[in-house]
Every structure is written in C-alpha cells, then in structure tokens.
Amino acid sequence: MCRSKGLRITGPRRIIISVISEMADYPDIVELHRRIQAVNRRISLSTVYRNLRQLVEAGMVIRHTFEHGRSRYELAGRLHHDHLVDHKTGKLIEFHSPELETLLDNLAAQHGYKVVGHRLQVYVEASTAADPQD
Incomplete structure (x- = not known):
C-alpha cells in the first residue's frame, strides 16, 4: 500500500502501520508512541508525528479530532462507521x-x-x- 501511495517502506513506518492496524481503540499520539516504543524503543515521538502526517496525507490513516482536542488515529479502509x-x-x-x-x-x-x-x-x-x- 505504501508503494502505491508513493511512500517508501521504512522500518519505523512498517512498525507504526502494524501497531495502528492491531488497535481496537483510538489512541492519541502519546499513547500511540508508547505502544510503538513497546515494539521498538528507538522510534522517537517526532518520527511518529512525521510518519502519521505522511500516512494521513496518503489516505492510509484517518485522523480524528474530537471535542477534547486531541487527535486520534485509525487505519483507513475499514467498513464505514x-x-x-x-x-x-x-x-x-x-x-x-x-x-x-x-x-x-x-x-x-x-x-x-x-x-x-x-x-x-x-x-x-x-x-x-x-x-x-x-
């Protein structure tokens, strides 16, 4: 999917997508970073921010902003809800x-x-x- 959207498949990006695809909830970026670090401690918060921005722009991840102001993320392509x-x-x-x-x-x-x-x-x-x- 990354290739079809013009994105390189990097190690951090692969882990970020993997973690997002396994989520049953909608974590904010801090919680998402915590989960990513459980897989690879070397992935920084700035790397998560940068990759999420690119994945959202490519239409692979959906960014939701709810009343409390924190953005939350989910993998695109799921059944509409x-x-x-x-x-x-x-x-x-x-x-x-x-x-x-x-x-x-x-x-x-x-x-x-x-x-x-x-x-x-x-x-x-x-x-x-x-x-x-x-």
Whole structure:
C-alpha cells in the first residue's frame, strides 16, 4: 500500500502501520508512541508525528479530532462507521446504522445531492436510566 501511495517502506513506518492496524481503540499520539516504543524503543515521538502526517496525507490513516482536542488515529479502509463520544471521558464507541445512512441519502436527495461521504460524531454522557457498558 505504501508503494502505491508513493511512500517508501521504512522500518519505523512498517512498525507504526502494524501497531495502528492491531488497535481496537483510538489512541492519541502519546499513547500511540508508547505502544510503538513497546515494539521498538528507538522510534522517537517526532518520527511518529512525521510518519502519521505522511500516512494521513496518503489516505492510509484517518485522523480524528474530537471535542477534547486531541487527535486520534485509525487505519483507513475499514467498513464505514460513525462515533459516539463520551462527553466526560472521551471514550469512543463505534457504530454503524443503515437507518441513518438511508436518512442522510434521502435528505441529500431532497436537496438535489448525493452523499459521497460523511463523518458523524455524537457527543453523549451516561444516563442514569441505562448502564453505559451496554
């Protein structure tokens, strides 16, 4: 994939992509760097920043900026999904809603448009009526 995007395959870049591809969450750059250093202690924070910028520009990694201001990262090319963001903790919950997709398609069509992509971030907080772990 790197070659097709015009990027060299370097050792640090290979490790960064590997760590990102194995993540089940959305770490900020500090946490991502900690995980990368668990694989190779010689990879500096500036190397992670530089490579992430290039991977985002190449469309291989998605950078999300949520309410708390910290950017978080995920590998591109996954099935489309949206996010619930816990307003207090910053925890991210992925969801996919065919009904929401249909609603957005219909709304765009009503105005003479076609949806070609979207990002939805819904900020939530735990309610007393429901268990936030459900």
